[in-house]
Amino acid sequence: MTVRVLLADDEHLIRGALAALLALEDDLVVVAEAATGPEALAMARAHRPDVAVLDLQMPGADGVTVATSIRDELPSCRTMIVTSHGRPGHLKRALAAGVRGFLPKTVSAQRLAELIRTVHAGNRYVDPELAAEAIAAGDSPLTAREAEVLECAADGAPVAEIARRTSLSPGTVRNYLSSAAAKLGAENRHTAVRLARSKGWV
Amino acid sequence: MTVRVLLADDEHLIRGALAALLALEDDLVVVAEAATGPEALAMARAHRPDVAVLDLQMPGADGVTVATSIRDELPSCRTMIVTSHGRPGHLKRALAAGVRGFLPKTVSAQRLAELIRTVHAGNRYVDPELAAEAIAAGDSPLTAREAEVLECAADGAPVAEIARRTSLSPGTVRNYLSSAAAKLGAENRHTAVRLARSKGWV
DNA sequence: CGGTCCCGCTGACAAATGTCATGAGGGGGG
DNA sequence: CCCCCCTCATGACATTTGTCAGCGGGACCG
Numbered sequence: 001m002t003v004r005v006l007l008a009d010d011e012h013l014i015r016g017a018l019a020a021l022l023a024l025e026d027d028l029v030v031v032a033e034a035a036t037g038p039e040a041l042a043m044a045r046a047h048r049p050d051v052a053v054l055d056l057q058m059p060g061a062d063g064v065t066v067a068t069s070i071r072d073e074l075p076s077c078r079t080m081i082v083t084s085h086g087r088p089g090h091l092k093r094a095l096a097a098g099v100r101g102f103l104p105k106t107v108s109a110q111r112l113a114e115l116i117r118t119v120h121a122g123n124r125y126v127d128p129e130l131a132a133e134a135i136a137a138g139d140s141p142l143t144a145r146e147a148e149v150l151e152c153a154a155d156g157a158p159v160a161e162i163a164r165r166t167s168l169s170p171g172t173v174r175n176y177l178s179s180a181a182a183k184l185g186a187e188n189r190h191t192a193v194r195l196a197r198s199k200g201w202v
Numbered sequence: 203m204t205v206r207v208l209l210a211d212d213e214h215l216i217r218g219a220l221a222a223l224l225a226l227e228d229d230l231v232v233v234a235e236a237a238t239g240p241e242a243l244a245m246a247r248a249h250r251p252d253v254a255v256l257d258l259q260m261p262g263a264d265g266v267t268v269a270t271s272i273r274d275e276l277p278s279c280r281t282m283i284v285t286s287h288g289r290p291g292h293l294k295r296a297l298a299a300g301v302r303g304f305l306p307k308t309v310s311a312q313r314l315a316e317l318i319r320t321v322h323a324g325n326r327y328v329d330p331e332l333a334a335e336a337i338a339a340g341d342s343p344l345t346a347r348e349a350e351v352l353e354c355a356a357d358g359a360p361v362a363e364i365a366r367r368t369s370l371s372p373g374t375v376r377n378y379l380s381s382a383a384a385k386l387g388a389e390n391r392h393t394a395v396r397l398a399r400s401k402g403w404v
Numbered sequence: 405c406g407g408t409c410c411c412g413c414t415g416a417c418a419a420a421t422g423t424c425a426t427g428a429g430g431g432g433g434g
Numbered sequence: 435c436c437c438c439c440c441t442c443a444t445g446a447c448a449t450t451t452g453t454c455a456g457c458g459g460g461a462c463c464g
Contacts, residue, residue, distance in 0.1 A: 017219030156392030
């Protein structure tokens with residue numbers, strides 16, 4: 001009984017190498033590869049794999065978004081996320097999207113093969129370290145608006161610009177920015193953005 | 203005649219997969235692997251490879267730093283950089299460090315193997331797209347101080363903090379920040395930081 | 405139904421930041 | 435040698451932020 005695998009990663013070097021290594025396993029067969037989010041989705045539709053191994057950061061649409069679409073369209077396809085920079089918030093989003101495996105790229109190929117089987121068998125696996133981080137980081141203390149405003153502030157836009165983009169009054173924007181910074185223990189909006197980013201809350 | 207290769211990348215998954223693929227080439231042999239900058243240097247000293255393939259971003263010390271050390275200590279060892287996010291400035295720094303190959307991770311393993319041979323033969327290779335970007339981006343218009351101050355501002359530190367760290371007067375810091383932002387066409391220090399980052403000038 | 409929380413706004417004040425003019429000193433190049 | 439640019443500084447000013455208090459409305463919950 002072979003497991004049909006979809007491999008999505010924007011780095012050809014990694015994708016190709018991975019495909020080659022997984023091909024060495026008798027019970028795994030890579031039926032499709034993709035370099036972008038939309039491509040991954042298209043490949044999934046076309047080849048209906050048993051397990052989709054998705055990179056978190058891809059052009060077009062990120063791994064979690066693709067996983068959500070796959071769950072809706074191909075419920076029988078299990079998804080797992082592989083990532084270099086695992087932020088606590090991403091893990092939470094991924095689990096909400098029905099992802100059954102979440103691991104860093106620091107694992108070995110051998111281990112990845114094992115975990116593909118684990119996931120295919122219907123079990124879940126989350127890297128213990130990433131799980132610990134996620135638990136330690138806890139839930140975002142930010143309200144929806146606070147997060148939205150903070151996100152707009154991420155590229156250094158002035159308050160007026162943020163107010164325009166969010167259709168809010170400039171005063172309101174400043175208030176949200178202020179309360180968000182206070183909740184995060186930051187002394188200004190920019191360090192607040194960095195903090196929120198590091199925890200995957202934006 | 204075989205080429206002895208050192209492989210440095212912090213992602214075990216990629217490193218292992220790459221090692222496996224390169225092993226398929228008759229004339230290439232991976233004599234050492236490393237997951238961090240310092241480790242890469244230690245491995246280079248211990249195994250004296252012909253070619254060192256270095257990831258740009260590694261814990262401890264980045265690929266260019268390692269390349270510089272290798273050039274000083276092991277002049278016979280050629281170095282090449284492989285990276286996911288190639289910023290124009292990095293390429294410039296890399297060439298200054300005597301790096302002979304610079305390519306994105308989107309290349310295929312097959313191509314990487316070819317290029318290892320190219321570099322080993324004493325030739326250079328720079329990814330055309332990255333080269334074009336580097337030329338388009340041009341040199342940094344920032345003076346040494348401007349860059350230094352901008353870098354300190356990168357984490358959202360207030361002027362007073364930057365002044366302390368650089369041992370400058372707060373007024374001077376603001377002047378540098380202002381002129382740097384003007385040169386980069388940014389409307390405030392934070393967008394200036396982002397711009398400079400995107401071009402690899404900080 | 406009252407309490408609590410988020411939303412959205414206003415106004416006012418303090419603090420940080422951006423901008424400009426100005427000046428002294430030093431190094432490099434024409 | 436003179437000019438230009440970088441360095442470092444000061445002072446003054448406008449603008450942008452951060453902070454705080456307060457108000458009305460709506461949603462949810464006990």
